[in-house]
Amino acid sequence: xxxxxxxxxxxxxxxxxxxxxxxxxxxxxxxxxxxxxxxxxxxxxxxxxxxxxxxxxxxxxxxxxxxxxxxxxxxxxxxxxxxxxxxxxxxxxxxxxxxxxxxxxxxxxxxxxxxxxxxxxxxxxxxxxxxxxxxxxxxxxxxxxxxxxxxxxxxxxxxxxxxxxxxxxxxxxxxxxxxxxxxxxxxxxxxxxxxxxxxxxxxxxxxxxxxxxxxxxxxxxxxxxxxxxxxxxxxxxxxxxxxxxxxxxxxxxxxxxxxxxxxxxxxxxxxxxxxxxxxxxxxxxxxxxxxxxxxxxxxxxxxxxxxxxxxxxxxxxxxxxxxxxxxxxxxxxxxxxxxxxxxxxxxxxxxxxxxxxxx
Amino acid sequence: xxxxxxxxxxxxxxxxxxxxxxxxxxxxxxxxxxxxxxxxxxxxxxxxxxxxxxxxxxxxxxxxxxxxxxxxxxxxxxxxxxxxxxxxxxxxxxxxxxxxxxxxxxxxxxxxxxxxxxxxxxxxxxxxxxxxxxxxxxxxxxxxxxxxxxxxxxxxxxxxxxxxxxxxxxxxxxxxxxxxxxxxxxxxxxxxxxxxxxxxxxxxxxxxxxxxxxxxxxxxxxxxxxxxxxxxxxxxxxxxxxxxxxxxxxxxxxxxxxxxxxxxxxxxxxxxxxxxxxxxxxxxxxxxxxxxxxxxxxxxxxxxxxxxxxxxxxxxxxxxxxxxxxxxxxxxxxxxxxxxxxxxxxxxxxxxxxxxxxxxxxxxxxxxxxxxxxxxxxxxxxxxxxxxxxxxxxxxxxxxxxxxxxxxxxxxxxxxxxxxxxxxxxxxxxxxxxxxxxxxxxxxxxxxxxxxxxxxxxxxxxxxxxxxxxxxxxxxxxxxxxxxxxxxxxxxxxxxxxxxxxxxxxxxx
Numbered sequence: 001x002x003x004x005x006x007x008x009x010x011x012x013x014x015x016x017x018x019x020x021x022x023x024x025x026x027x028x029x030x031x032x033x034x035x036x037x038x039x040x041x042x043x044x045x046x047x048x049x050x051x052x053x054x055x056x057x058x059x060x061x062x063x064x065x066x067x068x069x070x071x072x073x074x075x076x077x078x079x080x081x082x083x084x085x086x087x088x089x090x091x092x093x094x095x096x097x098x099x100x101x102x103x104x105x106x107x108x109x110x111x112x113x114x115x116x117x118x119x120x121x122x123x124x125x126x127x128x129x130x131x132x133x134x135x136x137x138x139x140x141x142x143x144x145x146x147x148x149x150x151x152x153x154x155x156x157x158x159x160x161x162x163x164x165x166x167x168x169x170x171x172x173x174x175x176x177x178x179x180x181x182x183x184x185x186x187x188x189x190x191x192x193x194x195x196x197x198x199x200x201x202x203x204x205x206x207x208x209x210x211x212x213x214x215x216x217x218x219x220x221x222x223x224x225x226x227x228x229x230x231x232x233x234x235x236x237x238x239x240x241x242x243x244x245x246x247x248x249x250x251x252x253x254x255x256x257x258x259x260x261x262x263x264x265x266x267x268x269x270x271x272x273x274x275x276x277x278x279x280x281x282x283x284x285x286x287x288x289x290x291x292x293x294x295x296x297x298x299x300x301x302x303x304x305x306x307x308x309x310x311x312x313x314x315x316x317x318x319x320x321x322x323x324x325x326x327x328x329x330x331x332x333x334x335x336x337x338x339x340x341x342x343x344x345x346x347x348x349x350x351x352x353x354x355x356x357x358x359x
Numbered sequence: 360x361x362x363x364x365x366x367x368x369x370x371x372x373x374x375x376x377x378x379x380x381x382x383x384x385x386x387x388x389x390x391x392x393x394x395x396x397x398x399x400x401x402x403x404x405x406x407x408x409x410x411x412x413x414x415x416x417x418x419x420x421x422x423x424x425x426x427x428x429x430x431x432x433x434x435x436x437x438x439x440x441x442x443x444x445x446x447x448x449x450x451x452x453x454x455x456x457x458x459x460x461x462x463x464x465x466x467x468x469x470x471x472x473x474x475x476x477x478x479x480x481x482x483x484x485x486x487x488x489x490x491x492x493x494x495x496x497x498x499x500x501x502x503x504x505x506x507x508x509x510x511x512x513x514x515x516x517x518x519x520x521x522x523x524x525x526x527x528x529x530x531x532x533x534x535x536x537x538x539x540x541x542x543x544x545x546x547x548x549x550x551x552x553x554x555x556x557x558x559x560x561x562x563x564x565x566x567x568x569x570x571x572x573x574x575x576x577x578x579x580x581x582x583x584x585x586x587x588x589x590x591x592x593x594x595x596x597x598x599x600x601x602x603x604x605x606x607x608x609x610x611x612x613x614x615x616x617x618x619x620x621x622x623x624x625x626x627x628x629x630x631x632x633x634x635x636x637x638x639x640x641x642x643x644x645x646x647x648x649x650x651x652x653x654x655x656x657x658x659x660x661x662x663x664x665x666x667x668x669x670x671x672x673x674x675x676x677x678x679x680x681x682x683x684x685x686x687x688x689x690x691x692x693x694x695x696x697x698x699x700x701x702x703x704x705x706x707x708x709x710x711x712x713x714x715x716x717x718x719x720x721x722x723x724x725x726x727x728x729x730x731x732x733x734x735x736x737x738x739x740x741x742x743x744x745x746x747x748x749x750x751x752x753x754x755x756x757x758x759x760x761x762x763x764x765x766x767x768x769x770x771x772x773x774x775x776x777x778x779x780x781x782x783x784x785x786x787x788x789x790x791x792x793x794x795x796x797x798x799x800x801x802x803x804x805x806x807x808x809x810x811x812x813x814x815x816x817x818x819x820x821x822x823x824x825x826x827x828x829x830x831x832x833x834x835x836x837x838x839x840x841x842x843x844x845x846x847x848x849x850x851x852x853x854x855x856x857x858x859x860x861x862x863x864x865x866x867x868x
Binding site for chain 1: 486
């Protein structure tokens with residue numbers, strides 16, 4: 001069932017965020033990604049949504065995929081031993097013509113027992129458990145594991161996946177989406193985007209040509225790369241640099257999509273020192289090859305292109321809404337009257353930050 | 360007392376020198392150029408075949424192209440077991456009673472794993488990059504890196520680097536010149552390497568014979584070596600270097616010392632090595648203050664103290680069976696750079712038995728060390744430099760993909776200077792003025808010309824490496840470094856592939 005080979009793919013991505021924290025339902029993001037139908041081939045689509053579980057905002061929401069109910073029973077045994085299960089329920093879906101043979105989709109709202117956190121911080125604990133589940137619990141896969149967010153993904157065109165998961169019924173302040181064009185058939189729902197870990201989610205158009213060293217770099221810090229996807233690598237790199245090593249986001253981005261030496265050599269001394277050190281120390285984290293990425297996390301959304309902009313990305317703003325997508329048309333489709341629209345430069349991050357409180 | 364043997368050697372000549380006397384105009388250039396006493400003039404040019412080493416000096420300088428050199432046409436009774444080489448060596452030892460000496464790297468037909476590794480390229484799903492149109496970065500830093508960086512904000516709320524970085528050497532190309540001592544090679548070789556290293560933004564390495572005072576102006580690009588003989592080591596020498604290397608072992612002669620015969624120790628070498636004129640310079644097999652890893656650590660920190668912690672310290676070892684664990688110990692002992700020299704690495708003089716039979720290939724050693732350091736989470740604590748027969752830019756690309764930070768070239772650099780790999784370095788008769796101290800020979804190498812040839816070689820390799828990166832769809836060397844996913848093995852057994860961490864050709868991602 002699980003796909004253990006790495007599959008290159010082309011893609012469409014779209015993301016929207018309300019920086020003031022207002023929440024909108026999922027119909028707009030479905031409409032946006034649907035416009036780029038031709039950029040995917042029906043073999044993978046998905047969404048990440050933030051702010052969807054306000055009444056359980058303090059609990060880890062695990063979106064799970066099981067091969068069958070036997071796998072779910074295995075996981076139920078596992079999860080009882082390692083977490084406090086506050087609630088678990090089926091993820092609601094509507095039978096939708098084009099979507100076939102979904103796995104068992106279930107969500108768990110979890111807390112971690114204080115006693116388990118004697119030697120480890122709770123997010124670290126959750127990361128370790130996610131790795132353990134994906135590696136060791138047969139037939140079980142953690143699709144997302146953050147608080148007040150979730151990933152909804154599967155095999156199909158993204159707009160069909162969106163309707164299948166009834167995303168019109170959720171409200172979120174950040175929505176990201178992904179349509180996939182893999183070069184062969186994965187047939188596995190877990191391999192679709194977005195990829196999630198804690199509240200990180202990544203949708204990604206591109207192929208990381210430096211995958212080999214990025215993977216070995218992460219393995220040195222204990223990450224287990226089960227999915228063998230570029231997206232997994234990107235998510236873990238953010239987790240390592242920002243969560244574990246406390247790099248400010250703007251510098252983490254410079255490690256991943258590093259400025260060229262020619263430019264660094266012309267910077268003023270302090271910045272030059274900073275950038276030189278980042279490139280020296282984080283060479284293994286440099287993402288090379290064509291990509292455009294939208295990173296979601298609970299406090300914001302960020303778009304990032306590769307160093308020489310080999311994949312497209314356009315951004316737009318309207319009031320306190322920030323949009324980013326593979327094509328401008330996908331933004332205009334849901335907001336024809338933009339205040340500004342621009343194509344970010346290669347390697348330059350576009351950052352959306354939550355200013356207000358989530359409603 | 361041993362019985363006197365017949366003065367006539369039973370060993371047949373290796374080569375046959377043919378002079379076309381119709382073309383020869385008796386200018387005697389070949390005679391003047393031959394430093395091995397092979398070309399003689401007796402009314403006409405008359406070669407003594409037994410003295411020819413195939414150094415090509417005569418053929419290169421014959422204005423009429425009248426000289427050709429072939430294998431000596433001598434047929435041995437066919438025998439796959441008692442090969443010609445073995446029979447010749449047996450005769451030599453029967454005549455001399457000595458250890459067989461030789462020069463240069465291991466010539467035996469062991470598998471060369473570089474030639475069993477293939478590099479990936481981009482097609483459709485990710486684009487290749489044109490190095491003529493886009494930046495293609497080779498800049499490399501040698502030295503210890505922390506696991507992570509810390510930052511702080513200054514009074515203007517600007518982010519500033521808080522972490523104090525260890526000293527580093529910046530290389531513009533990840534190829535550095537090998538340790539070759541003044542004594543083993545001539546002053547002009549050292550000068551050529553020093554000038555080229557400065558021009559190309561890379562390093563030369565003094566080897567174990569110290570640094571001649573004339574070359575101190577170039578020392579910003581010179582790694583100074585401290586070997587078991589401690590020749591030429593003094594405070595100013597350590598402080599002058601860009602980095603200091605402790606030489607524990609050498610790929611061509613792991614576990615044994617070195618010997619520069621007294622006849623090569625003239626005034627300049629005597630001053631540089633700080634030994635009397637005419638005395639043998641004997642490097643002991645081990646450092647006599649290093650009998651264990653903790654002793655090495657003391658020497659590393661003694662050197663760091665002596666250089667005010669301003670220089671990275673490298674430790675060079677030969678690739679032996681347990682190289683991964685040894686390298687790990689060296690990193691934990693405080694080395695900033697680990698240099699590993701494979702069993703095909705070169706030398707000026709070594710017993711053939713050691714060169715040809717001791718050690719392991721650099722490809723396997725490099726792969727094993729890089730993986731071990733990663734498994735232990737200490738790979739960033741030291742740079743990994745690999746040596747021991749890096750022949751061409753393709754070898755560099757493959758070595759970097761296996762995990763090397765930089766590669767070392769010795770023989771390749773000498774070939775650029777004129778060396779024909781005749782393996783007679785230990786005789787001191789090098790016709791190209793490289794491995795000799797005879798003034799009439801050393802002056803054959805002009806450091807300006809030599810350094811330009813070295814710069815040309817490195818420039819060519821630089822362009823080739825950039826082509827490889829571009830075809831791989833990456834624009835910076837660190838995206839190839841350790842990226843074994845971009846290599847595939849061909850004709851290798853499963854265990855070898857596992858050690859290399861490389862999949863067989865035909866397997867996708």
